[in-house]
Amino acid sequence: MALRMILTEGNPSLNKVSRPVTSFDDRLAVLLDDMKETMTHANGVGLAAPQVGILRRVVVVDLGEEIIELVNPRILEQSGEQDGPEGCLSVPERVGLVKRPNYVKLEAQDRHGDWYEYEGEELIARCFCHELEHLDGHLYTERAYQMMTQEEYEQMLKSQEEEEA
Numbered sequence: 001m002a003l004r005m006i007l008t009e010g011n012p013s014l015n016k017v018s019r020p021v022t023s024f025d026d027r028l029a030v031l032l033d034d035m036k037e038t039m040t041h042a043n044g045v046g047l048a049a050p051q052v053g054i055l056r057r058v059v060v061v062d063l064g065e066e067i068i069e070l071v072n073p074r075i076l077e078q079s080g081e082q083d084g085p086e087g088c089l090s091v092p093e094r095v096g097l098v099k100r101p102n103y104v105k106l107e108a109q110d111r112h113g114d115w116y117e118y119e120g121e122e123l124i125a126r127c128f129c130h131e132l133e134h135l136d137g138h139l140y141t142e143r144a145y146q147m148m149t150q151e152e153y154e155q156m157l158k159s160q161e162e163e164e165a
């Protein structure tokens, strides 16, 4: 396994539409393993292949207990709404407020080509939406109704806590 370089905002690969995976071969397995290692090393909860410069429809998501592999993922159902902070390894030191569905169900293949369904709420649903958008060349910054620096976000949390106290 090896760490891959994470591309940051402004790199044209992040704005391109990724192609479906058609061969479930060793190269895909290496890519998935490298993406998992790269995401964990960077303390991320999700990573999409275009973020490491590979324009294929491949995503990894850390569910806490396990890291799942989403190859050619498609959203099947979504419902509800949540409103909250979001970050991205490709947009370092920034936080944005984004509205997302609160529940998302999707289907995706694993490294062998077998289809599975996954569902998640709150952070996981948010992460599914965020990562799938990377595959179509979109960053969450396009959707955020407010962008802040990490520092500004921490200040905002602090003042909210003080208001509640």
Ligand SMILES: [Zn+2]
Pocket (backbone or CB within 6 Å): 087, 088, 089, 090, 130, 131, 134
């Ligand atoms: Zn991202």
